Amino acid sequence: MTYGATSAVDGLSLTVERAAVTAVLGPNGAGKTTTLETCEGYRRPQSGTVRVLGLDPQAQRRDLLPRIGVMLQNGGAWSGVRAEEMLRHIASLHAHPLPVPMLVERLGLGSCGRTPYRRLSGGQQQRLALAMAVVGRPELLFVDEPTAGMDPQARRTTWELLEELRRDGVTIVLTTHYMDEAERLADQVHVIDHGRLIASGSPFELTRGTGSSTIRLVVTEPFPASAPADLQVTLGPGTDVRAVSEHSLLITGPADASTLAKVSAWCDANGVLPESLTLGQRTLEDVFLQLTGRELVP
């Protein structure tokens, strides 16, 4: 997919398991929304093929649309329409919709059911958009950044609903740039950056990689540019050293006493003053950093 001279999604190849949650993970501008909108039939790919439930989203749009649910990133309702009225309207376009009062209650929209869309908060608009996506009982659900800008309470409600949908057999494809969201919800994660697939696997597979532990070293003075390579040589194979910023390094590998001893000896030898040295489990965030050399959420 290209927009003018910019290639948004390029040579991306991925498949989605039925009745599972697939997360498409990547930073802003990675091509997540473009990928989703191509599956939803909004955009025609310049090259390559897309099949959704075995159907061509362009040529077989009318057969596909009743079977999928789409949650757009923003908008999607008249400014003067009341929240519950909008949901009822979308429900009326489907043959066997879910009961609207149940969805309203589950997503905590009861208090704003009669509020015009334009006066809903961002989080309420998001929850309404999710309700609109699931009310038609789809077998495949596309959700674009479902919890962006939500408060923690609303995020939990949303996650619980998505988990229940999956349990009941709905296939879910979600985009996110939140690692915790992907780790909690996804069976399969596809990491994309600059429109290309850079890693795929379950959150467990992705985080195991070269070892499941990490050491995060934060220092008081900026490192010299050669520091990551230098430390890598000191620690030897079996570890991976990445610069997070000029004050911070991420070391992936066995976080054992010998590695820690080597790190502190290296600090001492190079006159580096550690501000903190944190041990942790490797997260998808670390995976992303390792794959791209950049942090997911700057």
Place this chain on the structure above:
Amino acid sequence: MTTFTPRPGAAPLPRMVLAQARMETRLLLRNGEQLLLAVVVPLIVLVGGITAARHFDLSFSHSAVDTLTPGVLALAVMSTSFTSLAIATGFERRYGVLKRLGSSPLPRSGLLAGKVGALLVVELLQAVLICAAAVVLHWSPTLTVPGVLGALVTALLGTAAFASLGLFVAGALRAEATLAAANLIYLLLLAGGAVVFPADSYGRASGVLSWLPSAALGSGLRTALIEGAFPGAPLLVLVAWTVVGTALTARTFRWE
């Protein structure tokens, strides 16, 4: 069966179209400014026109209310099928409503049918109110079968012509520009488009003016309701504008 077990499917098309038409009607009626344009302005023109005719001693071949009411009905059709539709559709594009409905089971033809249904319901309400006011002002239209039939066909073709042009404006411009353009064009046509007053009352410009959709709509309704005859040429003009408007819309309309 568990709560969310998939059971997808589109509602039958007639039910979807009906739902869409009801939704759009409710939204049109909820919009205060549009109601002003749809009912209050035509009524002011009607009462104002009759008062002016009395004060300035304008003479028509029929009474002032008989001469003006068909044109005022034409104005009502224009305000809804052109201005209201353009503005509503412009903002639907802006707020992603068209995009959202584009991924629902409702096909585009169904969306269009729903919109037309809403326009016809609102126009019917406008017609009832305006005719009631006109009757109070001693309106006595010439009611014949070809005349009434002609008025209905003229109103339908006028709706088609102005709706296609309204969608063209809404699909090509940004929402705010659509708001401004749709109101401006409506005001210009009200003042100089031979809607309420026949084209021949505009002197030398009358030849050109009668090609306007506004003049054709007005003159069609005047022929039907004053002379009780089935209009001819104005209907052809309206068909031509519908063809032009539809072609322009089909070429330029952007859903997002």
